[in-house]
Amino acid sequence: MPLPPPKPEVLSDDQCAIYHEPLIVPNDDDEPLKPSYVIDDLQLRCGHHFHKSCIMEYALSSPSARERCALCRANVLDNNGRYIVNIKTENGYAGSMDLGKDIDEQAFLEANPDIARAQVFLSLMSQMDFIEAETLLKGEDGMGEGKLSPNVTYEYGGQTAMHMAAYNDDIEGIQLLLRYGADKSIKDESGQTALDCAKEVKAKDVIALLED
Numbered sequence: 563m564p565l566p567p568p569k570p571e572v573l574s575d576d577q578c579a580i581y582h583e584p585l586i587v588p589n590d591d592d593e594p595l596k597p598s599y600v601i602d603d604l605q606l607r608c609g610h611h612f613h614k615s616c617i618m619e620y621a622l623s624s625p626s627a628r629e630r631c632a633l634c635r636a637n638v639l640d641n642n643g644r645y646i647v648n649i650k651t652e653n654g655y656a657g658s659m660d661l662g663k664d665i666d667e668q669a670f671l672e673a674n675p676d677i678a679r680a681q682v683f684l685s686l687m688s689q690m691d692f693i694e695a696e697t698l699l700k701g702e703d704g705m706g707e708g709k710l711s712p713n714v715t716y717e718y719g720g721q722t723a724m725h726m727a728a729y730n731d732d733i734e735g736i737q738l739l740l741r742y743g744a745d746k747s748i749k750d751e752s753g754q755t756a757l758d759c760a761k762e763v764k765a766k767d768v769i770a771l772l773e774d
Contacts (some may be wrong), residue, residue, distance in 0.1 A: 576603075579610040579633040580620060603650040604661070608636040614649070614661075621645070621665045622672070628665065645687065653739075657701070678713035679703065687723040692738050695723075699742045712744035720751040728756040731765035736772070746772055 571577055576585050585603040604614045608631045612620075620632045628645075631638050640646050645662035648655070671678035686695040694703075701709035715722050724744050727735035738755075740746075749755055760768040 575611055576578050576696065577611065578613045578616055580612055583613075583615065585611060589774045590757060597652060598672055601650055601652045602716045605650075606636075606649040606741075607640070607646060608634055608638060617647075617661075618665060618668060621661075622669055645668055660745055666674045672680070681717075683710055683714060684716060684723055685728075687735055687739075690732065690735060692734060696738060696742075699738075713748060714743045715748075715750075720749075722748055722750075722756070724756040725750055725754070725759050728759040728765060728768050731760075731768055733767050735769065736768055740771070 564740055577583060577584060585601060586599050587602045589600045601614045603613075604612050604617055605770075606617070610631055610633045612632070615625070617632065621628050629637060629639055638645060638647075638660075643662075644660045645665060645684070647659050647661045648657045649659050650656075671681070682703075683695055683698045684697075686692075697703040698710040699712060703710075711721055712724070724736060724739050724746065725748075727739065746756055754762075757769065757772040757774075760772060
């Protein structure tokens with residue numbers, strides 16, 4: 563993101579200091595009874611307000627941007643080097659949150675797109691969003707090159723999407739993974755296969771699929 567020029571004038575506290583747009587944004591959640599607009603208000607130590615996505619994009623643009631406000635250039639890190647912010651959403655106010663962890667994680671994922679794709683895939687499978695998950699298996703997701711292996715594992719525990727689908731008695735998820743050649747014999751760090759997981763929760767239909 564290009565560095566925005568410093569602006570000496572005082573902005574309204576209900577506007578993003580980068581794009582000068584309201585901190586109340588349309589809600590992308592299509593679920594019924596959800597509000598059509600939500601609050602996206604992140605305040606730095608210097609007092610300026612931003613959308614979280616805007617300050618994340620800015621902070622990732624360079625090492626110096628990681629340390630300074632996009633508007634006034636003040637140092638935003640505390641004495642321990644933490645990126646402390648205050649966050650307000652429609653659910654309330656949270657003070658002294660360390661945004662640096664989110665920034666570092668996003669930087670790591672951007673530098674390692676294959677890991678990012680795997681995380682997205684596992685998340686989609688856990689949400690049973692099989693249409694989007696299948697785009698990664700086909701290599702049609704636009705996030706990286708080539709088809710994603712159905713055998714990618716979570717960062718901790720060594721479990722695959724098939725392990726989690728077995729635990730959730732998720733027949734459709736198991737069927738999708740098998741269509742794309744998922745390996746039923748993979749064991750997690752505790753030595754369990756997906757079939758072992760299905761037996762643990764007595765998921766009879768999944769057991770039948772995995773024993774076939």
